[in-house]
Amino acid sequence: MSALRNAGHEPVYVDYSFCERLDELDSMVAGCGIVGVAISAAAKLERAALVSRHLRSVAPGACFVAGGAYPSIFPENSITETGSDYAMLGEAEEAIVELADTLGSGGDPATIRNLAWLDEQGGLVETPRRPVIRDLDSIPFPARDVVDYDSYxxxxxxxxxxxxxxxxxxxxxxxxxxxxxxxxxxxxxRSAGNVVEEAAGLADLRGSDSIRVFFKDDTITMHPVGWFELFRDGLRDRGIRLEWHCNSRVDTVTEEKVRVMAESGCHCISFGVESGSQRILDxxxxxxTPGQAVRAFDWCHDYGIEATANLMIGLPIETEEDIEATYELLKRLRPDDIIVYFSTAIPGRHIHTWARDSGYLASEDNPELFDPARNRAHEVMNMRLPYLTTEDVISWKHRIERYRAWRKMTSIDNIQRWASELLQNPLGAARKAGRVLRGLGGGRAD
Ligand code: SF4
Known part of the structure; x- marks a missing residue:
């Protein structure tokens, strides 16, 4: 959005996942030259297709572009399903501006890199990929003023x-x-200073020097400890109190890094622990290794950071002993929270190719089964299990969730955190309490 605006265009933004009725979007797209529809994952394709095809009828003269993670991997399917003119591949900051400029001047989009479309015979045409943007600090900050944060x-x-x-x-x-x-x-x-600048802009926009942030990086802990020191000091110098959480691997933290992260406002790290079995991790x-997980969780406990263990069970090669090892590891980790998923073969990932070639894929064509969060909530899987039954794995999930609920109910740290969240965000705290109580009953977590 910022890149388009800096180039003189007038973008508008809407989060279509919040719209109960599609016609709520109509006034937003009327008069637009380009309509971009973001598709983050295979599981979101159906909804995106519905929205895109509806908007086509509202803005028939607009150019429709499917962008985001899914179109970057499956451009042909994205175009076919959504009825889009183009799919945008990879990073879009430069390509979307070139597309807007080119369409505005009557030029030929075929010259733009990172673009795909279907030719008259229905064959996929892809332009060459441009190099990734090496200097992330050169990318303008997100145009947060176009987002209706109050609705969130x-x-x-x-x-x-x-x-x-x-x-x-x-x-x-x-x-x-x-x-x-x-x-x-x-x-x-990005440099720590650049991130501090963005946080300062966000604090200004929201009129508060105290903000809660989720760093969505795949692994923010790839930054060296010196980066976190600069980040901590930069926030302090600007008078910003950031309360933030993030995802991490267990092998990219050190004790010193965890300490400095805590000093810079990190209150929760969600670790990809996945399994307690070295065979499954390999x-x-x-x-x-499970030992690295124990170390990482110990450091978090020492420095007051809430540590969440993300697990996956139900891999076709997994046995009872492997899941037992995962359960035993949990007792050593003493996590503040646990999220247990079923191992899911998502298209475009190596595990999907392996499951399909090995005959483990239960359903090739049900996109609903590509969503790990949905599979977890509905307790369904998309891979066949030779060594365990589906009921075995669901039963292990319930056992882990009962352990989670017990930890939540009995950990002093958790009780204190929940009480403080109740004061700051009553709705979020009430939802959390409901999830814990449902977990204690041994049923579905969400
Ligand atoms: S799951 Fe593995 S490969 Fe994927 S972002 Fe995390 S650490 Fe990287």
């Missing part, structure tokens, strides 16, 4: 999303290669 606050989402890096150098098979197709291989990092090509 009303839904109990009292935090702002930011990123400090793009890409990930690791090789987990349930994730790669999709992130590489979007951001290229490796990781690029199969995932995770590159971590």
């Amino acid at each position: 606050l009303r839904e109990g989402m009292a935090e702002y999303g930011m990123v400090t890096s793009r890409g990930c150098p690791f090789h987990c098979i349930y994730c790669k290669p999709s992130t590489d197709l979007i951001f290229g291989g490796g990781i690029r990092r 199969f995932y090509r995770k590159g971590t």
Whole structure:
């Protein structure tokens, strides 16, 4: 949005996931030359297609562009399903401005890199990819003023999303290669000063020097400890109190890093622990060990950071002993929260190719089963299990969730945190309490 605005265009933004009736969007797109529809994952395609096809009827003369993670990996399907004119591949800051400029001047979009479309015979045409943007500090800050943040606050989402890096150098098979197709291989990092500047702008916009942020980086802890020191000091010098949380691997933190992260306002780290079985971690090509997880959680407990364990169970090669090892690891980690997913074969990722080629894929064509959060909530899986039954895995999920609920009810730290959240964000705290109580009953977590 900022890139378009800096180039003289007038973008508008709407989060279509919040619209109960599609005609609420009509006035937003009337008169637009380009309508971009973001599709973050396979599970979002159906909704995006519905929105896109509705908006086509409202703005028949506009150019429709599908962008985001899914179109970068599946451009043909994105165009076909949404009825879009183009799919935008990878980073869009430069390509979307070139497309707007080109269409505005009557030029030929075929010259623009990172674009795909279907030719008259229905064949996919892709232009060459441009190099990724090496200097992330050169990218303008997000145009936050176009976002209706109050609507998110009303839904109990009292935090702002930011990123400090793009890409990930690791090789987990349930994730790669999709992130590489979007951001290229490796990781690029913003400077700490640039992130502090963005936080200061956000604080100004919201009229508060105390803000809650979720850093959405794949692994923010790839920054060295010196980066976090500069970040902590920069926030302090600008008088900004940031309360933030993030995702991390267990092998990219050190005790010193955890300490400085806590000093800069980090209150929660969500770790990809995945399994307590080294055999399963190795199969995932995770590159971590259960011992590293224990160390990382201990440091978080020592420095007052809430540590969440994200787990996956239900991989076809998994046995009862593997899940038992995961359960035993939890007792050593003493997590403040636990989220247990079913291992899911998502298209575009190595695990999907492996599951399909090995005959483990339960359903090739039900996109609803590509969403790990939905599968977790509905307790369904998309891979066949030779060594366990589906009921076994669901039963383990319930057992882990009962342990989670017990930890939540009995941990003094958790009780104190919940009481303080109740004061700051009553709706969010009430939802959290409801989830814990449902977990204690052994049923579904959400
Ligand atoms: S799961 Fe995380 S650490 Fe593994 S490849 Fe994906 S982003 Fe990187």
